[in-house]
Amino acid sequence: MKILLVSHGSFSKGLSETMTMVLGPQEDLDYLGLYPEKSVDDLKTCVEEKLKEYGDEEVLVFTDLYFGSPFNAVVQLMERYDVYHITGINVPLLMETIVMKNNGKSIEEICDEVIRLASGSVCDVRKQFKELLEGEDSK
């Protein structure tokens, strides 16, 4: 199973580098970015080249933004390529994905679990700590 990050600009590059820093090098993790000097069609061509390169491997594509240009490029390719696609990726969800993949979970299980974990992956720390302290005070 291959994981491909596709985003506007360097978000996908930064996310990939951070993941390497936290979990160590991941040979199945790759990224592409849409930069101002490139057209959406250029990006689509680059994504398609990656998909061809992966051959029969299952592919999970993560894009940055619903209805953004990278998202649209991947959606257009989904008509011809049987890839999985989740949008709105963040660090904890990509980390969970890699850990589950390395533990042998199926790509369907991983997609379901990422969506299940999504809301809990974003957290208001200040509010949470306040609630904890108020809980302590009322004891």
Added chain:
Amino acid sequence: MKILLVSHGSFSKGLSETMTMVLGPQEDLDYLGLYPEKSVDDLKTCVEEKLKEYGDEEVLVFTDLYFGSPFNAVVQLMERYDVYHITGINVPLLMETIVMKNNGKSIEEICDEVIRLASGSVCDVRKQFKELLEGEDSK
């Protein structure tokens, strides 16, 4: 109101660059990264310098990962600095934050809205499209 992104490695840099590409330059958006050659205390010092520089402005810090080192550095500073802190940031939620900020929403409203939007910001595109197509077929 200032927005500061703090992460392992270049995730925060990439996220900031992508946001500039999508929304244009944002003078209140800043970032810091923890790199292998730096200690967590170095990062904490850099975050504290930024907080001092911001003076009386309200600050919303976004970190990459619950209980990661950047998260912990910010949490330690929250004992002495009155900052808002949300962890698990992604592109759509940062975009919403900047749009809400530029529309004059309060920092409390923004934090509540980010948490409310979190689960919907991550989406399984393949599943959603399948459901749409099945809905069309059953008509």
